[in-house]
Amino acid sequence: MTLETDLLGVTLKNPVIMASGTFGFGEEYAGLIDVSRLGGICSKGLTLRPRAGNDGVRMSETAAGMLNSVGMQNPGVPHFIERELPAMKALGPAVIANLGGGDIEEYVEGARLLDGSGADILELNISCPNVKDGGMAFGIKTQVAREVVRAVRRAYSGPMLVKLSPGAENLTEMAKACEAEGADGLSLINTLVGMAIDVETRRSLFRNRVAGLSGPAIKPVALRMVWDACRAVSIPVVGLGGIAAWRDAAEFLIAGAAAIQVGTATFSRPDTALSIIDGLGEYMSRHGFERISDIRAC
Amino acid sequence: MLSEVLAVRSNEMLLPDIGRLTVEAAAPARPGQFYMLRPEHGAMLLGRAISLCDRQGEILTFLYKIVGKGTAELSRLREGDPLRLTGPLGNGFPLEDISGKIALIGGGVGVAPMVYTARALRERGNTADAFLGYPDSPYLHETMKTLCDKVTVATESGVCGAKGYVTDIFDPEKYAAVLCCGPLAMMRAVAEKCKAAGTPVWLSLENRMACGVGACLVCTCKGKSGGNLRVCADGPVFRGEEISLDA
Ligand SMILES: Cc1cc2nc3c(=O)[nH]c(=O)nc-3n(C[C@H](O)[C@H](O)[C@H](O)COP(=O)(O)OP(=O)(O)OC[C@H]3O[C@@H](n4cnc5c(N)ncnc54)[C@H](O)[C@@H]3O)c2cc1C
Numbered sequence: 001m002t003l004e005t006d007l008l009g010v011t012l013k014n015p016v017i018m019a020s021g022t023f024g025f026g027e028e029y030a031g032l033i034d035v036s037r038l039g040g041i042c043s044k045g046l047t048l049r050p051r052a053g054n055d056g057v058r059m060s061e062t063a064a065g066m067l068n069s070v071g072m073q074n075p076g077v078p079h080f081i082e083r084e085l086p087a088m089k090a091l092g093p094a095v096i097a098n099l100g101g102g103d104i105e106e107y108v109e110g111a112r113l114l115d116g117s118g119a120d121i122l123e124l125n126i127s128c129p130n131v132k133d134g135g136m137a138f139g140i141k142t143q144v145a146r147e148v149v150r151a152v153r154r155a156y157s158g159p160m161l162v163k164l165s166p167g168a169e170n171l172t173e174m175a176k177a178c179e180a181e182g183a184d185g186l187s188l189i190n191t192l193v194g195m196a197i198d199v200e201t202r203r204s205l206f207r208n209r210v211a212g213l214s215g216p217a218i219k220p221v222a223l224r225m226v227w228d229a230c231r232a233v234s235i236p237v238v239g240l241g242g243i244a245a246w247r248d249a250a251e252f253l254i255a256g257a258a259a260i261q262v263g264t265a266t267f268s269r270p271d272t273a274l275s276i277i278d279g280l281g282e283y284m285s286r287h288g289f290e291r292i293s294d295i296r297a298c
Numbered sequence: 299m300l301s302e303v304l305a306v307r308s309n310e311m312l313l314p315d316i317g318r319l320t321v322e323a324a325a326p327a328r329p330g331q332f333y334m335l336r337p338e339h340g341a342m343l344l345g346r347a348i349s350l351c352d353r354q355g356e357i358l359t360f361l362y363k364i365v366g367k368g369t370a371e372l373s374r375l376r377e378g379d380p381l382r383l384t385g386p387l388g389n390g391f392p393l394e395d396i397s398g399k400i401a402l403i404g405g406g407v408g409v410a411p412m413v414y415t416a417r418a419l420r421e422r423g424n425t426a427d428a429f430l431g432y433p434d435s436p437y438l439h440e441t442m443k444t445l446c447d448k449v450t451v452a453t454e455s456g457v458c459g460a461k462g463y464v465t466d467i468f469d470p471e472k473y474a475a476v477l478c479c480g481p482l483a484m485m486r487a488v489a490e491k492c493k494a495a496g497t498p499v500w501l502s503l504e505n506r507m508a509c510g511v512g513a514c515l516v517c518t519c520k521g522k523s524g525g526n527l528r529v530c531a532d533g534p535v536f537r538g539e540e541i542s543l544d545a
């Protein structure tokens with residue numbers, strides 16, 4: 001029995017990956033958990049140039065979830081390649097560089113710099129607002145997403161995941177378009193767009209008005225979308241959204257995911273991912289599964 | 299740093315909205331550091347940041363004010379209930395960098411971290427005066443009297459000590475360094491007074507937190523030089539001139 005998993009030609013110790021934006025650059029958690037046991041770590045979302053992120057309140061807890069309005073605060077791709085990436089690689093797990101952008105040129109230039117930089121996988125985050133299109137995210141309309149994926153594919157030669165937004169107008173059409181444009185795999189879902197209002201000021205709690213919903217509350221939605229995506233494409237799908245225990249992870253793997261990511265649940269219990277790794281191992285021995293892909297049903 | 303589920307040792311209300319909770323944990327911590335507290339079987343998704351109020355032997359004390367669902371849940375914990383503690387987190391007060399007569403200023407539940415700070419200062423052979431401000435009934439001021447040279451209390455309602463703000467009484471000229479934790483308005487006033495007097499001041503900030511370890515960037519505040527600082531990992535204690543306290 002082995003938890004070792006191949007993802008886009010990269011060997012992961014196990015199929016458990018830390019989701020972008022929830023695990024910093026890995027080192028932040030190194031004092032709390034044995035980070036080397038993880039299958040992979042997605043970096044905080046990067047953009048070509050450094051960004052300060054959003055002003056005002058950035059977080060609010062909801063029923064079984066949380067809203068975040070961090071924006072894309074990050075040190076920029078060149079700084080990442082020089083400073084954070086070498087430290088991330090030294091931790092052991094596969095390194096997945098998560099890339100965002102405000103327009104196609106910024107995505108392409110970021111991808112070009114990351115090409116050959118030493119990250120194992122690129123995860124293209126198409127949930128970013130498109131500054132040239134009134135701020136509507138790239139991941140809503142299939143045609144817009146198609147253009148970003150096509151352009152980045154030309155700029156990046158290594159393995160590439162495209163991370164889909166649950167706000168996509170037509171998720172299976174979107175998944176197929178990404179596959180057709182050269183994505184080697186998909187990851188989903190990013191946060192759902194939500195909102196909170198301060199009843200005393202009678203204004204949105206967030207300066208940016210909307211915020212991203214994550215955590216256990218979104219798991220059923222994420223699972224349904226992963227199920228659909230797995231049936232729409234033949235490239236590997238990485239499932240995430242609300243995974244907080246090994247049973248959640250097993251559900252995504254049964255639905256067809258090749259690997260899973262853990263995000264918000266790490267905030268509740270820093271060792272969530274490690275207990276998922278242990279729990280999946282026990283589950284596999286109990287059912288006599290030899291490898292992770294045996295968990296998939298249908 | 300640890301993240302462990304421990305049994306609550308005691309939990310009692312000092313006032314209708316102020317509770318005191320203790321647990322036993324061996325790991326050392328510095329004054330001004332905090333922990334994320336999360337009842338293991340509660341309805342809260344995230345832990346809540348609570349300062350280390352005191353530490354005697356291996357008994358850690360936390361003081362909390364009920365302001366919402368999370369702190370209300372803390373108040374319902376009973377002896378033996380499982381509570382996840384993640385920490386100690388943050389930088390804490392730089393006691394090794396300061397000497398001479400020190401002023402500790404606490405506002406409301408911001409008095410909490412001053413207890414262990416006063417105890418640690420006393421153990422270092424340093425002396426401190428405390429200035430404690432409360433909206434109404436005070437708490438921990440009796441403990442502070444056993445740990446400080448002089449304790450000045452002010453309450454907005456006038457039920458105890460001077461009526462009004464303790465920051466109006468405090469004179470930074472008399473001190474070599476000032477450590478402050480309290481509401482934003484109090485910290486602004488203290489920072490301004492200290493700046494005018496040329497007295498170095500350290501402020502302990504609060505913000506909403508998710509990870510507590512510097513990974514998620516939801517807790518940032520503005521640095522004077524422009525960039526964002528993470529309250530959980532770069533702070534919660536900052537030099538007055540490092541940060542911008544504008545709303
Ligand atoms: C480093 C640090 C140390 C702290 N130490 C203590 C302490 O020793 N004792 C204590 O009682 N409190 C302390 N706090 C504040 C405490 O974390 C919040 O009061 C608590 O998280 C509120 O949770 P809630 O669910 O009860 O309230 P919520 O329902 O979440 O919110 C109620 C109100 O509190 C505000 N709020 C929410 N989260 C925070 C937050 N993290 N910080 C400040 N305001 C917030 C909201 O804006 C809202 O107005 C500390 C905060 C930090 C960052």
Ligand SMILES: Cc1cc2nc3c(=O)[nH]c(=O)nc-3n(C[C@H](O)[C@H](O)[C@H](O)COP(=O)(O)O)c2cc1C
Nearest residue numbers: 019020021045068125189190214215241242263264
């Ligand atoms: C605080 C925070 C910051 C995030 N930042 C990013 C990001 O920079 N890039 C990205 O692709 N996803 C980001 N996400 C989304 C997560 O990677 C993940 O897709 C989402 O939270 C759903 O998974 P979860 O429910 O397990 O957290 C962020 C999520 C949170 C909570």
Ligand code: FES
Nearest residue numbers: 510512515517530
């Ligand atoms: S709470 Fe996550 S970075 Fe501070």
